Amino acid sequence: MIKLLIDATLVGLFLSVPLSFFSYFIVMRKMTFAGVGIAHATFGGIALGFLLGLNSFVFPLLFCMVSSVFIGYMYKKGGFSEDSIIDVVFVFSMALGIFIFSMAKGYSGNIIGLLFGDILSVSDRDVVYSFFVSSLALLFILYFFSHFHLITFNEDLARINGVKVDFLYYMFWLVLSVLIVFSIKLIGIILVNAFLVLPALVGLNTSKGFKGVIVFGVFSSLLALIGGVLFSYYLNTPTGATIVLLFFLLWLASFAFRFNT
Amino acid sequence: MVEVKNVSLSINGKYILKDINFEIKKGSFAAIVGPNGAGKTTLLKIITALLKPSSGWVKIDGVEPEKYLRRRRGIVGYLPQKAIVNWNLPLTVLDVVFIQDVKPFGFFRRYSDEMLKLANHWLGVFGIGNKKDELIKNLSGGEQQRVSLVRCMVGKPELLILDEPNTAVDAVYNVRMYEILRKISRELGITIIMVTHDIGVITEFVDEVMCLNVKLHCHGKPSEIDLSRMLNTVYGESFGLLLHREQCKNCMFGVRDDKTSD
Known part of the structure; x- marks a missing residue:
């Protein structure tokens, strides 16, 4: 059990750092619902993978990435609002997943585990993959940090200054899809959105400048993760839910240090 | 510096801009005026390569805007409308x-x-x-x-493209801002193209005025244009125009131009 807790903590540590950086831009661009949409797309992907006999994370990952590109494309070219497209992807993926699983007789997976996280499903392989995926995602967001800042400030200004706005827009969602798929094992489809929103919200309460917002976001994520894993072990509670509840309490506590009004 | 030749932009058969022609010399301070929906911002976006015209072309310093922008970052100072900035x-x-x-x-x-x-x-x-x-x-x-x-x-920058820079600026600083911009264009040789609704005040500061409403209805020095009559044409209705006149230096908001009192 201790080994599982350590593995879960490691996966959480690896993933929470890049997720906090992504959280900053997601909150600043008012696109928090996108995380919900992409996370739920995984459910449809897992169901399709099950139907096709592919139980690895590859199929959910592909499904998630295609969904995020679809959301981006329809927003950019279709003239629809992001929220409306995300909602369509969200309900389609959930309906597809439930439809397929309800027909399947031999499914031995744990749907509740998918939705709310299943600490027992974290393996050594997940730890190694999480490390590499997180490192690459962190490298990506750090390399293009000032590019994303300019895009978030004003897209036209970014284009005039030679920033490949559309390319980076799609890359943002693709890399985020990968992070989300890996995070789902730990905290689940429904709760993963907490890590896309709460780090930035805690950071905004506790810091003045953008660097402080992100650094405090990272610290709050780590605190919620490590604390949540430990509490869930000693209290025998669901890990994902415990982590998110702790994160929520941290957010409430952060109001005591509020700098940004 | 900036040459716009036969530029038109139509979307679903409706002209946003039609047959726009003008040239702005290096170091000139030019203002584009016109009603909402006249195509002012669209024209700025075409000049900065953010939009492609349906026909016609734009050249900055003899090359296409895309090539000009690639010369170096910051060569065009762009101020977008305030409302679309985060x-x-x-x-x-x-x-x-x-x-x-x-x-x-x-x-x-x-x-x-x-x-x-x-x-x-x-x-x-x-x-x-x-x-x-x-x-x-x-x-x-x-x-x-x-x-x-x-x-x-x-x-x-060598070129400043300003989309309503005076939005939310108070009346006193508004005048000061135009003075600074005029100084920038004259002393540093920076070309400025500015969209503004501040018709009454700008005539005192800019070198050129362009009246736009899908078509370019006027283009020239403020002193050469019967601005109030032209603006009635562009805006499609008569209105009283407050002009900041040379002889009224101490008038903060200028005086009513008699030509527009019909």
């Missing part, structure tokens, strides 16, 4: 001043002494030298616009 980012004034200076791993960047000197100079020129460490979202709307002008200037 002012809620947790950025200080200095962060915004250098936001278009994108670099790999920009999260770890520090501002060099040379950059700080440049920023301090322009922040001082625009009267916000004491605000550089404040969060941009805590500034007033008018101060935010001044920070945007500083951002344009630290890029050492």
Whole structure:
């Protein structure tokens, strides 16, 4: 059990750092619902993978990435609002997943585990993959940090200054899809959105400048993760839910240090 | 400096801009006026290669806008409409001043002494030298616009494209801002194309006025254009125009132009 807790903590540590950086831009661009949409797309992907006999994370990952590109494309070219497209992807993926699983007789997976996280499903392989995926995602967001800042400030200004706005827009969602798929094992489809929103919200309460917002976001994520894993072990509670509840309490506590009004 | 030839843009058969022709010389300060939906911002977007015209072409310094923009970052100082800028980012004034200076791993960047000197100079020129460490979202709307002008200037531009720079700027600083812009164009030779609704005041400061409403209805020096009659044509209705006249230096908002009182 201790080994599982350590593995879960490691996966959480690896993933929470890049997720906090992504959280900053997601909150600043008012696109928090996108995380919900992409996370739920995984459910449809897992169901399709099950139907096709592919139980690895590859199929959910592909499904998630295609969904995020679809959301981006329809927003950019279709003239629809992001929220409306995300909602369509969200309900389609959930309906597809439930439809397929309800027909399947031999499914031995744990749907509740998918939705709310299943600490027992974290393996050594997940730890190694999480490390590499997180490192690459962190490298990506750090390399293009000032590019994303300019895009978030004003897209036209970014284009005039030679920033490949559309390319980076799609890359943002693709890399985020990968992070989300890996995070789902730990905290689940429904709760993963907490890590896309709460780090930035805690950071905004506790810091003045953008660097402080992100650094405090990272610290709050780590605190919620490590604390949540430990509490869930000693209290025998669901890990994902415990982590998110702790994160929520941290957010409430952060109001005591509020700098940004 | 900026040459616009036979530029038209139509969407679903409706003309947004039709057969626009003009040339603006280097170092000139030009204002584009016209009603809402006249195509003013669209024209600026075509000049800055953000939009492609359905027909016609634009050249800046003899080359297509895309090529011109690739010469170096900051060569065009662009001030977008205030409403489409995200002012809620947790950025200080200095962060915004250098936001278009994108670099790999920009999260770890520090501002060099040379950059700080440049920023301090322009922040001082625009009267916000004491605000550089404040969060941009805590500034007033008018101060935010001044920070945007500083951002344009630290890029050492050859061309300034300003889309309603006086939005949220108070009446007193409005005049001061136009004075600074005129000085920038004359002393530094920077070409300025500015969209504004501030018809009454700008005639005193700009070298050229363009009246736009899908078509270009006038283009010339303010003194050469019967502006009030032309604006009645462009706006499609008669209105009283308050012009800032030479003989009325002490009038903050100018006097009513008798020609428009019909």
